[in-house]
Amino acid sequence: MIKIGIVGGTGYTGVELLRILAEHPEAEVVCITSRSEVGMPVAEMYTSLRGHFDLTFSEPDVDVLAGCDLVFFATPHGVAMRMVPELMKTGVRVVDLSADFRLKDLDTWAKWYGMPHESVKWAEQAVYGLPEVARDAIRDARLVANPGCYPTAVQLGFLPLLEEGLVDASRLIADAKSGASGGGRQGKIGMLHGEVGESFKAYGASGHRHLPEIREGLQFVSGAQVGLTFVPHLVPMIRGIEATLYAELNDVKDFDRLQALFEDRYCDEPFVDVMPFGSHPETRSVRGVNYCRMALHRQEDSNIVIVSSVIDNLVKGAAGQAVQNMNIMFGLDERMGMSAPALMP
Numbered sequence: 103m104i105k106i107g108i109v110g111g112t113g114y115t116g117v118e119l120l121r122i123l124a125e126h127p128e129a130e131v132v133c134i135t136s137r138s139e140v141g142m143p144v145a146e147m148y149t150s151l152r153g154h155f156d157l158t159f160s161e162p163d164v165d166v167l168a169g170c171d172l173v174f175f176a177t178p179h180g181v182a183m184r185m186v187p188e189l190m191k192t193g194v195r196v197v198d199l200s201a202d203f204r205l206k207d208l209d210t211w212a213k214w215y216g217m218p219h220e221s222v223k224w225a226e227q228a229v230y231g232l233p234e235v236a237r238d239a240i241r242d243a244r245l246v247a248n249p250g251c252y253p254t255a256v257q258l259g260f261l262p263l264l265e266e267g268l269v270d271a272s273r274l275i276a277d278a279k280s281g282a283s284g285g286g287r288q289g290k291i292g293m294l295h296g297e298v299g300e301s302f303k304a305y306g307a308s309g310h311r312h313l314p315e316i317r318e319g320l321q322f323v324s325g326a327q328v329g330l331t332f333v334p335h336l337v338p339m340i341r342g343i344e345a346t347l348y349a350e351l352n353d354v355k356d357f358d359r360l361q362a363l364f365e366d367r368y369c370d371e372p373f374v375d376v377m378p379f380g381s382h383p384e385t386r387s388v389r390g391v392n393y394c395r396m397a398l399h400r401q402e403d404s405n406i407v408i409v410s411s412v413i414d415n416l417v418k419g420a421a422g423q424a425v426q427n428m429n430i431m432f433g434l435d436e437r438m439g440m441s442a443p444a445l446m447p
């Protein structure tokens with residue numbers, strides 16, 4: 103059994119990790135931390151986990167975490183980069199769900215996250231954990247930077263187009279919408295039901311911290327400079343992201359082969375589902391599961407490719423992708439612990 107530690111176990115991604123790992127046949131959670139709930143039984147705080155875990159929350163402590171094979175950080179930005187250097191000395195492997203190790207350009211990281219990076223060495227060594235791009239590197243990684251939620255939905259949708267150089271990479275548009283659980287569990291006025299319910303708004307339209315992450319990832323696969331307009335929106339639902347993506351084909355004749363291109367690119371990917379041309383993927387079709395489901399569209403004889411891509415922000419956008427990465431790192435079947443279909447309706 104892989105001995106697992108979770109730092110930040112009371113948050114939304116922490117409890118989602120527990121939900122997935124409860125059914126994982128090769129993983130045992132031995133340590134789960136929360137500074138505010140020390141001594142509280144996990145199953146008392148999250149009654150959905152009654153009968154699954156006999157664990158209590160403890161203080162984050164590197165000496166205790168050192169007894170694990172793998173530690174997940176499900177903490178706000180800035181926490182992992184301070185604990186990882188000490189933890190790495192013990193031989194533990196890490197999957198960080200925060201953004202601390204996602205960017206290679208640390209000046210850009212400091213600009214968007216409002217603090218200097220404190221672990222340059224591990225930022226260099228971390229592997230950006232999008233399995234559909236970096237599976238081989240993830241297998242041997244000591245530290246995996248789990249991609250962000252919007253970046254997962256957006257990159258997977260654009261990937262085949264950019265890898266083949268079929269579109270103008272300087273004029274990409276991503277119009278993305280997220281449920282409120284994307285903002286985490288800590289109290290923020292903007293996330294209250296009275297603020298989010300029966301309302302719908304764009305935010306971060308003049309710049310969001312996921313913009314440089316998406317751009318860096320897409321530049322890596324395309325080998326070209328990427329120009330991206332990315333606008334996130336908050337919708338009155340709890341889970342789910344839908345990203346509508348727009349790209350201009352260099353040669354309009356390529357439209358005829360796009361569906362086959364997407365199907366071929368993802369045919370061996372256990373968690374990417376390319377739907378028939380013209381379908382409309384729904385966020386509820388991925389609720390609670392690790393899938394990215396997508397479909398292609400074209401309006402009349404336009405040269406604009408439209409891709410609609412959906413994920414559950416807490417699963418393929420966070421905890422599920424983190425477990426997928428763990429499975430790869432430990433040589434397990436990537437689907438292990440995540441084979442059930444989504445809840446419907």
Ligand SMILES: NC(=O)C1=CN([C@@H]2O[C@H](COP(=O)(O)OP(=O)(O)OC[C@H]3O[C@@H](n4cnc5c(N)ncnc54)[C@H](OP(=O)(O)O)[C@@H]3O)[C@@H](O)[C@H]2O)C=CC1
Nearest residue numbers: 110111112113114115136137138176177200284286287420
């Ligand atoms: N929500 C989402 O959809 C997604 C989130 N992420 C990222 O995952 C990370 C976790 O997100 P989420 O679960 O939503 O966050 P939450 O705010 O819901 O939970 C944060 C957790 O971290 C703990 N924590 C806070 N500060 C510290 C600290 N200084 N040291 C140790 N533990 C701390 C908290 O417990 P306590 O304060 O008691 O210690 C809590 O358990 C974030 O970086 C987020 O950006 C990534 C993709 C999607």
Ligand SMILES: CC(=O)N[C@@H](CCC(=O)OP(=O)(O)O)C(=O)O
Nearest residue numbers: 200201250251280281282284285
């Ligand atoms: C709806 C909402 O507020 N979403 C969050 C993004 C989700 C997240 O947690 O960000 P990371 O993927 O970088 O960790 C936001 O816009 O800040």
